[in-house]
Amino acid sequence: MDFSWFAEFRQPLWLALLTTLQLLLISASAGFLLAVLVGFGRLSRQPFIAWLSLSYTNLIRGTPLLVQIYVMYYGLGSLFQDMPALRESWLWPYLREGFWYVALALTLSVGGYLGEVIRGGLRAVPKGELEAARALGMPHRLIVRRIWLPRTLYALLPTLSGEAVMLLKSTALASTVAVMDVLGIANLIRNQTFLTYEPLLLIATLYLVLAILIERGFKRLENRLPFRNAL
Amino acid sequence: MKSGMRILGGMLALAVLANTNALAAPALKIGLAAEPYPPFSMKSSSGQWSGFEVDLLNSLCKEMKVQCQITEVAWDGIIPSLQGKKIDVIFNSLSITPDRQKVISFSKPYYYTDAMFVGTKGQKLDPSPAGLRGKILGVQGSTSHASFIAKRYAQSGANVKYYNTQDELNADTAAGRVDVMLLDALAASEFMASKAGANLESKGLAPRDPIFGPGVGAGLRKQDAALKQQFDTAIDKLIKSGQYDTIQKKYFKVSVAPK
Numbered sequence: 001m002d003f004s005w006f007a008e009f010r011q012p013l014w015l016a017l018l019t020t021l022q023l024l025l026i027s028a029s030a031g032f033l034l035a036v037l038v039g040f041g042r043l044s045r046q047p048f049i050a051w052l053s054l055s056y057t058n059l060i061r062g063t064p065l066l067v068q069i070y071v072m073y074y075g076l077g078s079l080f081q082d083m084p085a086l087r088e089s090w091l092w093p094y095l096r097e098g099f100w101y102v103a104l105a106l107t108l109s110v111g112g113y114l115g116e117v118i119r120g121g122l123r124a125v126p127k128g129e130l131e132a133a134r135a136l137g138m139p140h141r142l143i144v145r146r147i148w149l150p151r152t153l154y155a156l157l158p159t160l161s162g163e164a165v166m167l168l169k170s171t172a173l174a175s176t177v178a179v180m181d182v183l184g185i186a187n188l189i190r191n192q193t194f195l196t197y198e199p200l201l202l203i204a205t206l207y208l209v210l211a212i213l214i215e216r217g218f219k220r221l222e223n224r225l226p227f228r229n230a231l
Numbered sequence: 232m233k234s235g236m237r238i239l240g241g242m243l244a245l246a247v248l249a250n251t252n253a254l255a256a257p258a259l260k261i262g263l264a265a266e267p268y269p270p271f272s273m274k275s276s277s278g279q280w281s282g283f284e285v286d287l288l289n290s291l292c293k294e295m296k297v298q299c300q301i302t303e304v305a306w307d308g309i310i311p312s313l314q315g316k317k318i319d320v321i322f323n324s325l326s327i328t329p330d331r332q333k334v335i336s337f338s339k340p341y342y343y344t345d346a347m348f349v350g351t352k353g354q355k356l357d358p359s360p361a362g363l364r365g366k367i368l369g370v371q372g373s374t375s376h377a378s379f380i381a382k383r384y385a386q387s388g389a390n391v392k393y394y395n396t397q398d399e400l401n402a403d404t405a406a407g408r409v410d411v412m413l414l415d416a417l418a419a420s421e422f423m424a425s426k427a428g429a430n431l432e433s434k435g436l437a438p439r440d441p442i443f444g445p446g447v448g449a450g451l452r453k454q455d456a457a458l459k460q461q462f463d464t465a466i467d468k469l470i471k472s473g474q475y476d477t478i479q480k481k482y483f484k485v486s487v488a489p490k
Contacts, residue, residue, distance in 0.1 A: 074402070081406040096367070096408040178369075178392045178399065187307065188393050191373035192381060194310050194334050 003202075005193045009185070016185035017206065019099070023171040023181065026103045028164060031110025036149070038115025039122055053115065060112025066173055068109060072101040073177045098177035110167060117159055121152035154225055161218035165211045172207075182206055258298040259458075261288060262318030264306035266396050269421050270482045271324050283482040287341060288322050290474055294465040307373055307395055310335060313450055319458070321450030324415070326375040328444045336453045338462035340446030340489035342479075346376050347416040348434040349404060349423065356411055358434045360387035367392060369400045369409035376413045379442045405431060413437060417483065446489045 041053030060068070080086055080095050094100055125148055133143045153160070175184035182203045189199040263280065267273035272282040280301055292299035299320075304312045309325070312318050313335060327337045348358035356362065365388060370377045372393040380391055392409060394400040401422050404412045411434055422428040437443075449462050469475045470488060479487055 077408070078406060081408075087407055092407075096406075098408075176395075178394050178403070180393070184393075187395070188372060191307060191377065191393070192330075194331070196308075196311050 001198060002195055003198055005189055005195065005198075006202075009189055012180070012185055012188070013182075016180050016182050019174075019179065019184075020168075020171050020181045020210075023099070023103055023106060023174055023179075024164075024168055027106035027110055027171075028167055030103075030107040031114060031167075034107060034111030035114035035118050038111055039118030040144075042115065042119040043122060057112050057116050060109055061116070065105065065109050065170055066176065069102055069105040069173055069177060072105045073098055077101060098174070098179045102171075102174040102177060102179055106167065106170060109170065110163070114160075114163055117156060117163070118152060121156040121159075122148065124155060125151045157218055157222050157225075161215055164214050164218070168210055168214065169207065258300040259292070259320055260302045260318045261299050262304045262309055262312055262321045263301050263323050264309060264396075265303040266306065266398055268324060268397065268418060270417070283342075283479065283487075284322055284324065286478045286481070287469070287475070290469055290478065291462065291465045294468055295461045297461075310373075310450070313452060316452075319452075319455070320462075324447050325450045326444050327446060327448045328375050328378060328442065330378060331450070334453075335450050336455075336459055337448035337450055338459055339466055340448045341466050342487040343446030343489045344487055345416040345439070346379070346413055346437040346443060347419045348411050348413055348437065349419050349431050350411040350434045351404070351407055351430055352432045354410070356434050358411060358413075358437070360384050360389070363387050363389035363411065366390065366410040367408070369394060369404055369412040371395075371397045371400055371414065375443050376415070376437075379437065379440055380413060382442060383440070401428060417487065 038053050038056060041049050042057070044050045044053070077095070086092060086095065129147060129151065130143060133147050138146070171181060172183040174181040175187060178184075180188070186199040186203045190196050193199075263272050263284075265274075268282075270282055271284040272280060274280050285301075288299060288301075302318050304318060306323070309318075309321055309323065310331070313321055321335075325331070325337075327340060331337070348356075350356050356366070360383060363384065368380065368384065368389040369392045370380045372395060377393060384391065392403075394403070397414060397418065400409065400412050400414070403409045405428055416436060419433065423431050423433075451459050451462070469478075475488060476486075
């Protein structure tokens with residue numbers, strides 16, 4: 001075991017950790033919002049919206065995430081590069097970065113997978129509660145905000161925690177499009193020091209610690225719930 | 232139990248046979264990265280390897296009177312593959328550097344080329360460390376170019392991106408995602424002559440630097456001293472006999488002979 005490279009790479013390692021965390025936070029929050037839309041879309045009574053949500057879920061869940069990232073980065077990205085107007089514009093510094101393509105691909109992926117989970121959760125809220133709210137004269141939006149969605153999310157917390165950990169591990173794919181995330185920096189260290197296992201061991205530990213932190217966070221959230229859920 | 236013993240015996244006999252076969256033809260396993268690196272090594276659609284290094288390798292193997300078998304490995308794991316004995320020789324434009332010499336040994340150099348900065352046409356760019364402040368600088372990881380950038384451009388304020396393969400870096404530079412890349416001058420002119428790289432131009436050569444080392448040599452395990460001797464003699468012979476020139480004229484306009 002040779003960790004003598006650690007001092008030299010401390011700064012880039014820290015930046016890489018921040019990159020991974022940024023990817024995680026951006027795609028988790030944007031993906032969650034998308035997933036709520038998809039979840040409600042799947043239950044929609046309008047056939048087109050229901051069909052659209054189902055097709056989207058099928059598309060996302062039916063293709064490998066790595067392929068989605070490549071389609072975004074090399075496919076979508078190559079469309080942009082042929083537009084000179086765009087290349088001159090202020091948007092280009094963002095559009096050229098692999099980071100945003102990975103963030104987008106991860107967001108869409110979370111939307112697809114979590115959307116289906118949320119649909120299940122929405123269905124599991126007892127009908128009586130929603131009917132009671134309606135009988136009290138609550139408008140539909142208020143029912144969703146006060147009762148339907150909160151009840152769903154409480155019930156889904158353990159699943160959400162698992163999905164968040166899965167997402168953390170998916171961010172490692174960012175290194176395939178030259179984003180310096182945690183795995184990317186391990187590759188760089190291996191390239192420059194010719195040590196394979198030490199950097200991999202270090203980042204495996206990093207991912208593990210992050211995963212444990214995420215699970216702890218969700219556990220705390222669960223314990224803070226106003227009631228024990230017995231769905 | 233008895234039949235079990237018989238099967239075991241049969242397996243042993245087979246293993247011995249296979250072993251003697253291997254002894255009869257001790258093919259050297261030559262490691263090449265699977266992705267094309269024209270004009271040094273590329274693979275046709277029929278699976279045939281060609282290129283300057285492949286031609287040179289064939290002549291060397293003939294000179295050394297050994298059988299050589301090209302084995303494809305991933306570029307970013309090519310040195311570990313050598314150490315793990317998955318391959319016996321790296322013959323894949325591997326520059327001789329002090330860092331690498333700590334881990335493996337090298338034959339004497341069999342070619343030398345400069346490193347070139349390449350960016351999109353029309354873009355004004357000064358490839359010195361001061362001139363690249365705020366620019367995206369791309370380089371293939373685990374190359375001597377990457378070590379050069381890491382050491383000489385660390386304080387430049389350039390945003391350095393490391394790529395796993397030169398292919399991806401080429402594509403991203405042509406697409407304008409990378410402002411300037413540093414790569415081998417020969418590989419660069421090859422790419423700029425192709426359709427995909429038509430919008431690129433040279434932004435100047437990198438200064439000669441000890442980091443780049445004396446050139447490209449065959450990478451060998453440290454304990455294989457006899458093999459190194461064989462390679463050195465064969466390289467010398469090819470250069471002296473003029474065979475080297477015949478091969479390199481097929482591929483290059485300028486000489487790449489080691490100095």
